[in-house]
Amino acid sequence: MNIRGRNKVNPNFNMSSMTDIVFLLLIFFMLTSTLVTVSAIDILLPKAGGKTENKASIAVSITNNSLFYIDKTKVSEGSLENEILKLVGADRAKTIVIRGDKDVPYKNVMKIIDIANRNKLKMILAVKGK
Numbered sequence: 001m002n003i004r005g006r007n008k009v010n011p012n013f014n015m016s017s018m019t020d021i022v023f024l025l026l027i028f029f030m031l032t033s034t035l036v037t038v039s040a041i042d043i044l045l046p047k048a049g050g051k052t053e054n055k056a057s058i059a060v061s062i063t064n065n066s067l068f069y070i071d072k073t074k075v076s077e078g079s080l081e082n083e084i085l086k087l088v089g090a091d092r093a094k095t096i097v098i099r100g101d102k103d104v105p106y107k108n109v110m111k112i113i114d115i116a117n118r119n120k121l122k123m124i125l126a127v128k129g130k
Contacts, residue, residue, distance in 0.1 A: 057095045057124075058087050062108050064101040081115045088121060096123040 060080075061069040068075045075083050088094045096116050100109045109125075116123040 056093065057097050058084065059097045059099055059126075060084065060112050061099040062101060062104045062112070064103040066105065066108055068108075077111070080111070081119075084115060084121075085119060088119075092119070092121060094121075096121055097126050098123055099126040 059069075059071055063069070066077075068077060068080050070080075070083055070087065084096065088096075096112065098109060098112050113123065115121075
């Protein structure tokens with residue numbers, strides 16, 4: 001007489017379903033993390049395709065004494081917008097490069113950003129590399 005049980009339980013654990021769940025969770029978190037937005041100012045930056053040509057940009061510099069310069073020419077704060085618009089011209093194709101000293105008050109940089117946004121101009125904030 002055969003007394004062995006008919007129902008044999010396999011003691012091994014199958015990991016394939018567990019790996020499927022882990023990969024689905026990984027894909028879910030990767031997709032949802034790209035939807036998170038950073039609190040930043042929405043500015044229009046030109047795409048970098050190599051070196052910036054001097055003909056296509058206007059450098060606006062701010063010293064630590066809050067003096068404004070457009071391409072090495074000192075400009076008063078009141079006539080800053082008019083001078084920028086004269087140099088940009090009617091086609092608005094030139095880019096404004098904002099070069100501020102590290103100790104410049106933030107409000108002075110924001111004046112130039114505000115001028116560029118009001119007139120729908122492209123701008124770049126220049127920083128020193130590492």
